[in-house]
């Protein structure tokens with residue numbers, strides 16, 4: 001186990017809540033609409049969820065009616081909370097950058113997890129995910145902290161009233177932001193993910209988050225055979 005994995009395993013080991021911005025039904029209903037927009041119907045196929053947590057979105061994203069569903073997480077206590085809420089669901093303790101399986105998946109999905117992966121762990125995640133993705137499958141890594149918005153977010157400028165202009169960070173500042181992990185974890189740019197995933201034949205598409213202006217969503221599919 002490397003330092004990063006150990007740090008986040010310690011952080012999550014006694015948690016049984018995903019620590020989202022809010023935990024109301026209204027919040028989950030609203031955010032589910034945004035997440036479903038990313039999944040493009042793949043939620044009804046063979047689903048692998050990385051960092052599934054306590055299963056807050058399991059029903060809301062339709063995973064309970066998927067052809068098959070496997071949830072994995074680093075934290076045994078989060079998996080116990082999931083199992084208590086949805087008995088009999090297939091769950092496995094595993095880190096997102098180490099899980100691999102002989103099965104093929106139509107959707108490999110995570111939400112709020114990539115921020116706990118270092119650059120090396122991200123690379124390993126994409127290598128393994130590319131190997132498990134069905135030919136028409138989709139990888140969705142949702143809600144990644146967006147490095148260009150780190151300082152405006154910390155300064156409280158990404159919610160109304162918008163009193164300050166938000167300027168893109170200079171490239172040297174961006175590098176410093178990405179290297180320094182904070183309490184949210186790692187902040188990345190779409191290019192960081194694209195560079196890492198393209199090495200394994202994955203083509204990326206990126207969307208800003210509607211619910212969290214300081215986060216983006218990353219989607220990948222296999223490059224067509226040339």
Ligand SMILES: C[S@@+](CC[C@H](N)C(=O)[O-])C[C@H]1O[C@@H](n2cnc3c(N)ncnc32)[C@H](O)[C@@H]1O
Pocket residue numbers: 005008012018019020050051052053054055056057072073074075078094095096097110111112113116117
């Ligand atoms: C913010 S919670 C999100 C949970 C769930 N995805 C959701 O949307 O409700 C992050 C989850 O990722 C898990 N996690 C963190 N690092 C991980 C890793 N390297 N591999 C697998 N799971 C990880 C944590 O244990 C926690 O359950």
